[in-house]
Amino acid sequence: MFAQTADVETATVTVVDNGSKDGSIGAIARKYPQVRLLPLGKNYGFTGGIAAGIARSPGRNVIFLNNDAVPQPGWLATLVRAIEDAPADVTSVGGKIVDMSGQLIDFVGGVMTFDGHAFQNGFRYPVGSRGEPQSGDELFFPCGGNMISRREAFLSLGGFDDDYFAYLEDVDFGWRSWLAGQRVLYEPRAVVRHTSSATSIRLGDFERGVLFERNALQTVLKNYEDDLLRNVAGSIFYAYLHRLHHYTTSRNPGAGELKREPLSAGAPSRNGFWSRVFRGRRPLATIEDPLTAMQFRAFEWIVTHADRIADKRAIVQRLRRRSDREIFERFPLHVVPTYPGDDALMSSPLFRLLRPDVASVEKNLDEIMRREPLSPRA
Numbered sequence: 001m002f003a004q005t006a007d008v009e010t011a012t013v014t015v016v017d018n019g020s021k022d023g024s025i026g027a028i029a030r031k032y033p034q035v036r037l038l039p040l041g042k043n044y045g046f047t048g049g050i051a052a053g054i055a056r057s058p059g060r061n062v063i064f065l066n067n068d069a070v071p072q073p074g075w076l077a078t079l080v081r082a083i084e085d086a087p088a089d090v091t092s093v094g095g096k097i098v099d100m101s102g103q104l105i106d107f108v109g110g111v112m113t114f115d116g117h118a119f120q121n122g123f124r125y126p127v128g129s130r131g132e133p134q135s136g137d138e139l140f141f142p143c144g145g146n147m148i149s150r151r152e153a154f155l156s157l158g159g160f161d162d163d164y165f166a167y168l169e170d171v172d173f174g175w176r177s178w179l180a181g182q183r184v185l186y187e188p189r190a191v192v193r194h195t196s197s198a199t200s201i202r203l204g205d206f207e208r209g210v211l212f213e214r215n216a217l218q219t220v221l222k223n224y225e226d227d228l229l230r231n232v233a234g235s236i237f238y239a240y241l242h243r244l245h246h247y248t249t250s251r252n253p254g255a256g257e258l259k260r261e262p263l264s265a266g267a268p269s270r271n272g273f274w275s276r277v278f279r280g281r282r283p284l285a286t287i288e289d290p291l292t293a294m295q296f297r298a299f300e301w302i303v304t305h306a307d308r309i310a311d312k313r314a315i316v317q318r319l320r321r322r323s324d325r326e327i328f329e330r331f332p333l334h335v336v337p338t339y340p341g342d343d344a345l346m347s348s349p350l351f352r353l354l355r356p357d358v359a360s361v362e363k364n365l366d367e368i369m370r371r372e373p374l375s376p377r378a
Helices: 024-031 043-056 077-087 151-157 169-181 205-223 226-250 254-261 273-279 290-304 306-318 324-330 340-347 349-354
Strands: 016-017 036-041 061-065 069-071 090-101 106-107 110-111 118-120 146-150 183-194 333-335 361-364
Touching: 016 024, 016 043, 024 036, 036 043, 036 340, 043 061, 061 077, 061 151, 077 090, 077 146, 077 183, 090 151, 110 169, 110 333, 118 183, 146 151, 146 183, 151 324, 151 361, 169 183, 169 205, 169 324, 205 226, 205 290, 205 306, 226 254, 226 340, 226 349, 290 306, 340 349
Parallel strands: 016 036, 090 183, 333 361
Antiparallel strands: 061 146, 069 183, 090 106, 090 146, 110 118
């Protein structure tokens, strides 16, 4: 890393330690005494770590690099030059990310779905096999694991939302940048190699899944402009309910009772003394599947924090200088079957009736990326 700093006029390296227990703090202090070390004592997540690091950093520009990423020669100087030479309306520049072999794509730009999820274009396809933006091309969002931002602009837009902890915070920030009249550019010569999910996998698939789901909902609830939010809300919540229903009725014991028609045969008796005595001991159905619980937990967070989301939305909308329709003409929303049952959902007449009236494209997931095995969202 310090070989990179020789290529720029001034640079301060801040290492934020999110409550590690493996001796990292001592090892960094001994081996790299020039590092500005910031131990937080506990895990505040990616967003909390970034916020703490920026508060401690004196730089005009701030650069974010994941702990499981290795920058390639010239990376730092390329990012600094890209932001310094960029027009004043450019908030951030995102670099290129490849796997540790250098042969597979990790990030060369991404797309957002109508309901706030996002995917990396060409993820795990061979480098050079997919269309890739050129230097200076626009991105909807940079990847938080390899990006540079103008510090004051980053902070004026609210930075990464601390409530995200991890995942989709860069998508949310990219959207806020665009709606505020700012732009995000791409610089493919600023390359890092990355071990995908090397750190986040420690959270566990289902804990990560809760973050994915709640953060996607936060993103759309905060950022869609008023008329478009009302337009798209039906498709968002119908899709969420459809997925929750699919998991609940297909992955849990006793789920047949949940699908039974009113007054149909097989209804449990509610008359008589013994039925009243044992009613509380024999549940009609139980939730034992972690994927189902994941969906409920994510929505529980949204319900519990509804007022907070509304307050944040008001702040975001006061920043608006560009309409969403203009943004999505540049970066169309995607409709992508991702979950079990999504193919039926998204081809149904009701979903098509509810689809947002805004620029969008339909794709299947394999057209965008290669799925990793054991994904909680697969």
